[in-house]
Amino acid sequence: MYNDSVFENTLQYHNPSPARVQPQIRTGIPETHRLHVSPSACGRRFAISDLRHGVKENRSHLFISEDDIVSSCYEDLIPDAVEEMLTIMEKRPRAIIVYVTCIDNFLGTDHNALVSLLTQRFPDIKFTICAINPIARDKGAPPNVNLQNVYYGLLDRTDKTEDAVNLVGNHLPLVKGCEIFEILTGLGMKAKEICSCNTFDDFLSMADSRLNVVVGHVAQMAAERMEQKLGIPFLSAPRSYKIDEIIQRYNDMASALGRGKPDLNGYIARSREKLEKTRKYLNNMPIVVDSSGRPFALAKALLNYGFNVRMVFGGVVLINDMPDYEWIKNNRPDITIADARRFDVINANNQLGECLCIGFSGAYTLGAKHMVDMDGENAYGFYAIDVLMDKMYEAHDTTVDFNALLSESEVW
């Protein structure tokens, strides 16, 4: 999934970006409850984040102590905790996801036995286990990938087939202006997204869809598993800013659905116009791309459109993005590739002068004058290019106000 060896393995700095608020974010599956079983410390950020998003009622915490671990009985506590939780909750959930954290990797918990035990005791509820264990990043799926695997793992094969396409791998619904909805409608398909489901049954009906389109890389593994378990084929089509790639993706979708190529000329013309207008307006202003999205893919696309990209703030490189990383490293040695997490990033100086940063991390680190905020941005396809160009155009005339961003980060 990731290539961690690109950057030197050092102590890591966390800039304040993870704490920024995404007011419209919606995570999880409707009518599903999350029980976080961990030392008290591990659950704090999830709980505060849920409170900010007004979804705390969807998550409970079971804190375990050192004694529980020493006595090797920590999983024995879970069924009773579920019982107590159900007596407090106003509505009985359809499914409960039990989250475990890094320490679980060292305790040898038998997850299958635990799920069986819970299912026997609460037969009307579906149970599953999800490991949020960044400690295991080096050997398997990182937490956000695990999460997708677990969510979609709740789906069961059905005998129904619906003319629908699942868009998987996005934490927010794709914005409605994205042409993908129009194109899918043109192909006779309805689009389904986990974060747009209103009920658990809506979610379960995703198992009836004809195709999974992986719009975010985190769901690649989940899509592979769904193909095996549910028989739904998938198409890997993460967000791209390269026009040729986007065309190819839509053609592939049509082909996978047994339809003819869609007419994309109008979208292409609009994107090209916006690219040209923004490039001229920025007048060679230095651009920094940070790790908010797929930085190397975006940087390469912008370079090809004629923008003056001077720096890329990375951290991890997706395996799929390695070719773009290699291309920049080998063909554009004048472009600085920096590790946004490296310990000495706190001493980083902005040697570019007035520049435009795409993403908060880079802007914050460099104290940049202009910033395109990518947090909460969830456009796709040509529309993603259009939105980015509009934001870059606007950012050129705006000085970023970090104090305002700080205040916004505390709004809830």
Place this chain on the structure above:
Amino acid sequence: MSQLCVYLPPFSSDYSGVCTCLFDLNGMVVIHDASCCCANYVSYDEPRWFGNKRPIYCSALREIDAILGDDEKFIRKVVTASDSMKPEFIAVLGSPVPTIIGSDMNGIAQEIEGKTGVPTFGFSTTGFRYYNRGVAEAMVKFAKYYGGTSSQQNPGGVNILGLTVLDFSDNSNATDILNLFEENGFEVICSFMIGCSLMDIQRSTQAEMNIVVSQSGMALATFMEKEWGIPYVAATPLGNAGSEAVVRTVRQACEDRKSRVLHGEGLHDGEVLLLGEQMIANSLRNSLAQSYGVKGVTVGCLFGMDRALAQDFDIDIRDERHIRDLITSGKYSKLVADPLMKVLLKDRDISFFPLPHVAVSSKLYWHRYKTFIGDKMEAFIAQIAGTSM
């Protein structure tokens, strides 16, 4: 004992307590964890993180290193960063995984100190305990190491113990407390641990008196009394009358050189349930009793109870269910607690008075914190008492 928490968030943990104590010092702090622990601290336990770039890091611990017990990799990373960043000290902190695998944080610290020549402190923080344990450990460790170099006493010199952003946020509270004593003729030598330097800690043994403003300062207060003969007054200045009372008590203690914990008189259980940090809650109770005659106030200690500070009827809160049971007991007509606890009242006929605490509600309220000294807090206390000002 396990704890189920349906409505409330987990409270700040011990490693956040250590980190927040060391934030203002010119050192390098490393949490030995995969990622989340450091993210917890910087995102939800440190109001000063946005806008201040401090060398507080995550070690990026990975499973294979933990299984193999490869401390060398961790040590190498710390040494590399130290060579580059040139800190005045290094602190290495444990987290849940090092706790499970039995990492010897003190041993690791010794090895790092041997390789770098930089004073290095190991903290066996676990993530299973609350922030006040980390605060207490950090203050004592630093006072032990850096304090005690001067035997000269500074008449009128005081230290403030237990001053952290997790209790007082980063509004004017810390400055107000310092000003209160400076304006009343005292010299604040060291304010453990907001706005202090290693030099201040070195000079802290010159103080005539320690003022303990949160429960986490008690460990250092008792240590400094035993080690350097510095008595203490344990009370948080709150409101107007309450702050004046603390100053008066400090003056008396300077005269007779006797330590004091401010307790109200004639207190009894019931009427008001005050949930929070023990010292701040005690001081609020004192103000209610002394200024407004409200004597039925029970303190529920959210982060552990220090018996030396407690009344017989005070409560060491075990978990969320314990709070729910207290609320439904029918004993209390008023609840003073972090705003997030209001949800536990359901439709009970109990008046609620919000008193945010960073270690509970994090950034949801840390910039809407009450000012502890002055008219606003006095009005809040009067409001609890049912008296308009």
